[in-house]
Amino acid sequence: MNLESQSSPQIETPARLAVGVQFRTASKIYTFTTTDTTLLIGDRVIIPSDDGITMATVIEPPRELTSEKLPEKVKSILHKATVQEIDQENERREKAHEYFQIAKKRIAEQQLPMKLTDAEIIEGGKKVRFVFYSEDRVDFRSLIKDLANALRLRIEMKQIGARDEAKYKGCLGACGQVTTCCSTFLRQFRPISVGMAKTQGLSPNPTKLAGLCGKLKCCLAYENELYAEFRKGLLKSGAIVKTAKGIGEIQSIDILNRHYSVRLDEGGMARLPADACSVLEAADKAAREKALTDKLAQDRRREEEFRSRREKRDKAVQNARARKPAPSTTTTADTPAASPETPKKPDAPRERDRNRDRRHRRNRHHEKK
Numbered sequence: 001m002n003l004e005s006q007s008s009p010q011i012e013t014p015a016r017l018a019v020g021v022q023f024r025t026a027s028k029i030y031t032f033t034t035t036d037t038t039l040l041i042g043d044r045v046i047i048p049s050d051d052g053i054t055m056a057t058v059i060e061p062p063r064e065l066t067s068e069k070l071p072e073k074v075k076s077i078l079h080k081a082t083v084q085e086i087d088q089e090n091e092r093r094e095k096a097h098e099y100f101q102i103a104k105k106r107i108a109e110q111q112l113p114m115k116l117t118d119a120e121i122i123e124g125g126k127k128v129r130f131v132f133y134s135e136d137r138v139d140f141r142s143l144i145k146d147l148a149n150a151l152r153l154r155i156e157m158k159q160i161g162a163r164d165e166a167k168y169k170g171c172l173g174a175c176g177q178v179t180t181c182c183s184t185f186l187r188q189f190r191p192i193s194v195g196m197a198k199t200q201g202l203s204p205n206p207t208k209l210a211g212l213c214g215k216l217k218c219c220l221a222y223e224n225e226l227y228a229e230f231r232k233g234l235l236k237s238g239a240i241v242k243t244a245k246g247i248g249e250i251q252s253i254d255i256l257n258r259h260y261s262v263r264l265d266e267g268g269m270a271r272l273p274a275d276a277c278s279v280l281e282a283a284d285k286a287a288r289e290k291a292l293t294d295k296l297a298q299d300r301r302r303e304e305e306f307r308s309r310r311e312k313r314d315k316a317v318q319n320a321r322a323r324k325p326a327p328s329t330t331t332t333a334d335t336p337a338a339s340p341e342t343p344k345k346p347d348a349p350r351e352r353d354r355n356r357d358r359r360h361r362r363n364r365h366h367e368k369k
Helices: 083-110 141-152 161-170 194-199 222-231 281-321 348-368
Strands: 015-020 030-033 043-051 052-065 114-124 125-135 154-160 240-243 246-254 259-264 269-273
Touching: 015 043, 043 083, 052 083, 083 114, 083 125, 083 141, 125 141, 125 161, 141 154, 154 161, 194 222, 194 269, 240 259, 240 281
Parallel strands: 125 154
Antiparallel strands: 015 030, 015 052, 043 052, 114 125, 240 246, 246 259, 259 269
16 A cells, blocks of 8 residues: 655744844844833843843844744843833943942052953942953953952953954044944954955055054955955056057056056056056067167166266366366565455446436426525
């Protein structure tokens, strides 16, 4: 007897209401389930976390998600924060600022190579987490003991990198924006390389490409894909091309407009579209190299001739100066003293104008009498 396999009907999992929350501005977004449909962006909520019961901010409004789209072991929001809980959170932040100043003073006293960035109270006020930046590993065991005795709390030290330090602090952007991208909307850092600057035709100067954190600017990745797409089919700088104005070398490239700036072998610069330039063939390259070599040799010969003529002229001048006798400065009875220079005669037109003015003044004087 043939048995026909019957497919079992698919059971649709019910959708659950989920929201996205963040603990800090521009930080990672975590998904939590909720039953409150009135939550709005910017509302403060109380959620369970690894640091205990914590307050977070709603950054994504409630939406329905199936179990497949929800993360594993997703947690639920406890409730919307009350006014009293918000006031307590503000008081904890003020207290954390006081702890920050104390820790900063102790670090300066112990002369530790670390830069304190932030302090936060966690686990319901039983623990303080200090965030610091340092390029190398720091032995802060004595600092932890000192702070634990001073604050009577558990101490946690968290080391971060240069990019995270700029994200924590927030500062004026190099482009003129009020705050940097990482402290405003950039939630995750992407790997940045100097190759992105070369793709966009920027000068690979680390001082100009570095951000306030000392690393390469994150904005280099914003338009990198677009420039990479526009750069397809374009030649590289330094390529030898043949144009309607002659043979030359590509000096710079306008990627978006697809134009080359070509230095012509005959002299001068020319801005030409990419379609009007073609790669020089092997035979033409050999002929060009031979012509450039001959021209270079000719220029060297001219320079040598000019140098030899100048040396001969300088030598002749030196010989003439050596043969010329030095003038005598002493006077004797036989040699009369030099006569004083005769005064120069005044210029005739100027003297004539002066005489005319004198006559006019005398005539006016007689008329008045």
